[in-house]
Amino acid sequence: xxxxxxxxxxxxxENCPDRKCCNRSPVQVYFEDIRRWVTDQTINVVFPHLExxxxxxxxxxxxxxxxxxxxxxxxxxxxxxxxxxxxxxxSCATFPLGFNGNAFYVISKECPGLGKGKxxxxxxxxxxxxxxxxxxxxxxxxxxxxxxxxxxxQFFQKQSQAAMESLSEExxxxxxxxxxxxxNKSEKKEDIASANEDSGK
Ligand code: SF4
Ligand code: SF4
Numbered sequence: 001x002x003x004x005x006x007x008x009x010x011x012x013x014e015n016c017p018d019r020k021c022c023n024r025s026p027v028q029v030y031f032e033d034i035r036r037w038v039t040d041q042t043i044n045v046v047f048p049h050l051e052x053x054x055x056x057x058x059x060x061x062x063x064x065x066x067x068x069x070x071x072x073x074x075x076x077x078x079x080x081x082x083x084x085x086x087x088x089x090x091s092c093a094t095f096p097l098g099f100n101g102n103a104f105y106v107i108s109k110e111c112p113g114l115g116k117g118k119x120x121x122x123x124x125x126x127x128x129x130x131x132x133x134x135x136x137x138x139x140x141x142x143x144x145x146x147x148x149x150x151x152x153x154q155f156f157q158k159q160s161q162a163a164m165e166s167l168s169e170e171x172x173x174x175x176x177x178x179x180x181x182x183x184n185k186s187e188k189k190e191d192i193a194s195a196n197e198d199s200g201k
Contacts (some may be wrong), residue, residue: 007097007104014080020111021095022072024061025082026053027157028091030137031144034061042087042110049073058143063089086089090134101139 029050037043049064064073074083082088096111097104107116164172 007127008115008117008119009096011112011113012116016112018110018187019071020077020108021092022075023070024095024108026056026060026069027072027089028138028141029061029063029089030091030141032137032141032162033089036087037084040087042084045084046074059149061145062140076099090130090132090137094127094130094134097127097131097133099128102149103137104128110190145187 037046046063051062051064053060053062056105065071066073071077072082076083082092094107096107096114098107099105161201182186
């Protein structure tokens with residue numbers, strides 16, 4: 001006798017009462033998502049809603065929320081649909097089944113689709129493959145992001161070093177003078193006023 005699968009799920013879609021998948025934190029984005037969005041031109045829609053954060057202690061690309069809400073900014077409140085449904089992030093397509101490298105787990109037990117419908121072997125296999133894909137993409141992005149962050153910082157350091165080297169001696173002295181005065185605003189105001197007087201403004 002064949003055993004019924006432990007994980008039973010059917011997405012309620014537009015009839016879902018609370019959209020846990022779009023109210024979770026964080027909604028992670030992977031390099032594979034960005035690559036796909038560039039190819040299918042979804043990037044124009046997504047770009048204003050992307051954010052680089054290190055709140056959890058390590059860098060992560062995430063989707064922003066509506067201000068003071070937990071709802072993903074790409075959820076269309078009028079149509080009750082995702083604005084990029086056909087190219088949604090891998091992490092969204094994976095919800096609510098997760099994979100941690102060793103075992104599968106339920107990301108949110110509050111997903112109303114859990115326990116609904118009939119789970120076929122084929123659909124379960126499809127969901128497990130998607131969860132494994134999510135794990136692999138998350139691992140790759142998480143390990144590459146700190147390196148990318150370091151390279152970007154190095155790039156800007158080199159840019160500012162090159163800019164400093166191209167300055168005239170006089171400009172360099174002015175900058176050093178301003179920096180040495182630190183945050184003393186009143187002193188800076190006097191400098192600006194006297195500079196304006198000197199130049200006759
Ligand atoms: S919370 Fe669950 S059932 Fe509701 S839309 Fe998201 S995945 Fe589907
Ligand atoms: S990208 Fe779409 S599916 Fe993913 S959380 Fe945002 S609105 Fe929901």
